[in-house]
Amino acid sequence: xxxxxxxxxxxxxxxxxxxxxxxxxxxxxxxxxxxxxxxxxxxxxxxxxxxxxxxxxxxxxxxxxxxxxxxxxxxxxxxxxxxxxxxxxxxxxxxxxxxxxxxxxxx
Amino acid sequence: xxxxxxxxxxxxxxxxxxxxxxxxxxxxxxxxxxxxxxxxxxxxxxxxxxxxxxxxxxxxxxxxxxxxxxxxxxxxxxxxxxxxxxxxxxxxxxxxxxxxxxxxxxxxxxxxxx
Numbered sequence: 750x751x752x753x754x755x756x757x758x759x760x761x762x763x764x765x766x767x768x769x770x771x772x773x774x775x776x777x778x779x780x781x782x783x784x785x786x787x788x789x790x791x792x793x794x795x796x797x798x799x800x801x802x803x804x805x806x807x808x809x810x811x812x813x814x815x816x817x818x819x820x821x822x823x824x825x826x827x828x829x830x831x832x833x834x835x836x837x838x839x840x841x842x843x844x845x846x847x848x849x850x851x852x853x854x855x856x
Numbered sequence: 857x858x859x860x861x862x863x864x865x866x867x868x869x870x871x872x873x874x875x876x877x878x879x880x881x882x883x884x885x886x887x888x889x890x891x892x893x894x895x896x897x898x899x900x901x902x903x904x905x906x907x908x909x910x911x912x913x914x915x916x917x918x919x920x921x922x923x924x925x926x927x928x929x930x931x932x933x934x935x936x937x938x939x940x941x942x943x944x945x946x947x948x949x950x951x952x953x954x955x956x957x958x959x960x961x962x963x964x965x966x967x968x969x970x
Contacts, residue, residue: 750915755898758896780956782958782959784958790963791946791961791962791963791964792899792946792948792959792961793961794958794959794960797956797957797958799956837898837899839899839959843901843904843912843914844889844901844904844948844950844959845901845915846891846898846899846900846901847898848896848897848898849898849899
């Protein structure tokens, strides 16, 4: 059974700082997805990573995939308050999700 | 733009009732999914469907069943609701092929079982 682990589960950051969220998974897969969820809202897609070494960037967020290590990272650069949300990774065609990382960016 | 519509945002039912949660998508997607979301546990897959009349168990199917009689509609059924099924339920859809597109989610149904 596929297991997906995210860490940290909670992250409180100062504005302007950098940090990385990690997503580990237990079985071979070369497809990984990152989603964002704002409080009271549904999930929206951020990134789709489809091969080993894939890197995608959008604004202050950059996602990467290492299929050999079964690891994806979501890197936050110079955080701003608008990035406060819960971030989920999901693996494989059957879309198993991690527990989510609740990010809070403080002034 | 893809639209996934869940029939209710909030629902309150009593223990033992049979509960139906409905989900409709308007983009002719083959794949549809039901999750429940609980604090600290993320999204857990209940059931999914690759096509009409097809269904597959996810990680927590106990106490639930599903129905997919038409391509656009995927229903989740709580056969005899219990208090531990109080949760946020999310429906999602996704096309087959097209370069592994991400899922599109509905707004969720917050279900309370009293």
